Amino acid sequence: MDENLEEQKGLPQEGQLSIDVYYKDDELVIISPIAGASMENIEVILKGDILIIRGERVLPEKVEEKDYKYKECFWGPFSRTIALPKNLDTTQIKAFYNNGILMIKIPKKESESTRRIEIMGEF
Secondary structure, three states: OOHHHHHHHOOOOOEEOOOEEEEEOOEEEEEEEOOOOOHHHEEEEEEOOEEEEEEEEOOOOOOOHHHOOOOOOOOEEEEEEEEOOOOEOHHHOEEEEEOOEEEEEEEEOOOOOOOOOOOOOOO
16 A cells, blocks of 8 residues: 555554565574564464564654654554465474564474375275
8 A cells, every 4th residue: 555545544554574584404584673673562473374573663752743854764563474385383483582683483394205105906
């Protein structure tokens, strides 16, 4: 949705997190810099095979819109939704937050073995 349209309708704006996603060893790693948010203001939610990161960056002091010379930082609610691959063990997700960086690690499932099934002649 266009930001101006959201403002016109009076809807709160929501920022979208930037993320990096990569495999390291036997796990999927999701990393996101979330400067300005405390750990208590961040949620990581798993809904089926969808991972949702959401939270809020709180402005450290009240500033009137007219007082800004530049306004490049996003303050307020944010979220990111990630469709996870099927080969992950989502029961073993771990999330860490340190120095403004969120890191989520999800191990891969044990690889399923493939075996040949003998076909018999009669029932």
